[in-house]
Amino acid sequence: MLRFAKSNLLEQHAYNYSLQDVSTPNLYRDLYPYTEVPKTAFNHRHVPLNVPEELWITDTTFRDGQQSRAPYTTEQMVDIYKLLHRLGGDKGIIRQTEFFVYSKKDYDAVLKCMELGYQFPEVTTWIRASKEDYKLLKNLGIKETGILVSCSDYHIFQKLKMTRAECMEHYLSVLKDALSAGIIPRCHFEDITRADFYGFVVPFAGELMRLSRESGIPVKIRACDTLGLGLPYPGVALPRSVPGIVYGLRHYAEVPAEWLEWHGHNDFYKGVANAGSAWLYGAAGVNCSLLGIGERTGNVPLEAMIFEYISLRGTTDGIDTTVITEIADYYRNVLHYDIPHMTPFVGKSFNLTRAGIHADGLLKDEEIYNIFDTKKILNRPVAVAVSNTSGLAGIALWLKENMNITAGKNDDIVRYIKGWVDAQYDGGRISSISDEELSDLVDAYRQEE
Structure with missing residues (x-):
């Protein structure tokens, strides 16, 4: 049967597939050998x-x-x-x-x-x-x-x-x-x-x-x-x-x-x-x-x-x-469900950077290392975790995003925190620095001024 279709062409519609009531199952063993990885076949x-x-x-x-x-x-x-x-x-x-x-x-x-x-x-x-x-x-x-x-x-x-x-x-x-x-x-x-x-x-x-x-x-x-x-x-x-x-x-x-x-x-x-x-x-x-x-x-x-x-x-x-x-x-x-931190869009770390070179780019222009305006689209501002790889830029970005402090990489407060962070990792620390620790460091710096 021919039919004039939405494609603006005559199309054949004479297909009539009947049930094939086979006596033994078709398990596609060539594609699914079970003891091997499934195969990708092209026609x-x-x-x-x-x-x-x-x-x-x-x-x-x-x-x-x-x-x-x-x-x-x-x-x-x-x-x-x-x-x-x-x-x-x-x-x-x-x-x-x-x-x-x-x-x-x-x-x-x-x-x-x-x-x-x-x-x-x-x-x-x-x-x-x-x-x-x-x-x-x-x-x-x-x-x-x-x-x-x-x-x-x-x-x-x-x-x-x-x-x-x-x-x-x-x-x-x-x-x-x-x-x-x-x-x-x-x-x-x-x-x-x-x-x-x-x-x-x-x-x-x-x-x-x-x-x-x-x-x-x-x-x-x-x-x-x-x-x-x-x-x-x-x-x-x-x-x-x-x-x-x-x-x-x-x-x-x-x-x-x-x-x-x-x-x-x-x-x-x-x-x-x-x-x-x-x-x-x-x-x-x-x-x-x-x-x-x-x-x-x-x-x-x-x-x-x-x-x-x-x-x-x-x-x-x-x-x-x-x-x-x-x-x-x-x-x-509420459900206490553990979402893997790197899960796109919903994980705690999906728009978080730990690398100093990335943090440096984010300080100059957020678009360089962020997938889109995550603050506007997901109500999730770009984030940074401070560790041994964050550098001065990572600390400056953390201050901006978490404490509303605008500081350059060479400002005293940034170098003060960087010295403490370096001492932690020189002493054998392997975990990231927590936000609470960094907030306490900001308070300590202000008291010393």
Whole structure:
């Protein structure tokens, strides 16, 4: 079938991929030998960039993010939900968030967050593809739920002990229950980067689109890179290709951009790059968690995709980036969560310098060594730690930022502190000088004047 498309070209749409109900699982042993590092294979097939008209972020802090840390209390979830609302703004750049409903505290959090009446982020839930799980939603008033539909043969054969046909039939029966109740299902295609794309993923997605047409209710798809195996590179082969997965779901299964989102993990340090790639090749949504907290190495950090969004769009669209610092403070001070100091945007040291040569540049012009105006954008002024490598410039910068004292590198107060610092390290000290120690030195210098 030929169709005149948005590309202003006749495009072929005669693709009809049927389920391949194989007798043995396809585990892609050439790519995933298990006793070796996974392989990166190319087929040199390039797909076009296809950025949706709208891009947004969805949040999994209370679901995937809660699987790898101490559980949040109901009150803490409500607090964080309010921060997400402020961060994403009225345009809903943070479009949705999802909750478990298996415990009373999670269930209560869903109700309390819904009672706040915020349009964004919309409160959604997550369940397994189980009729028993579905019963948990019947009296909740939820409009959309995530449903786990694992799609690799690792899960279908090895975990669920089913054939592909049996698995698809089981999934569809649960999804039909959701549709009959008017609930939008968001199908979590777990382990998509190890799945037979044309033998199961596309045929299953095609069936979901058929169900949507019949019911008149959207059926959304979340492409889940469960082990962080996805690759953002052009020309890389399936099933690892993020561009290929997103293009294939859009082009062959005809999943609309607004019904498609990417959920990635960071096992191979590609979480953010893969999420950005998903946006560029046609998924409207990327699923993230605050601070990247999630299974194993974590999810895509939500704060990272906030900056990716602003960078790609050239506008904040109502995002309040200073809330990121409030979120970091909440995790540190209320939840007592240890954020690694060098974590971008939220770590204590993300805009802190210890090198004297950097401090010298910052004294002359902050732009030389700071990524952007961190005081304006994150309410985090540039910082300096004084150590054996800070030099006179580092001490002068510390005085300026912490004591509002403008002093040159050769001023007496700078040299006074530098002499004390040098004596500390000559005596064997290995730790940085604390702000309290430096403040006491300023007081001592003033008393000696």
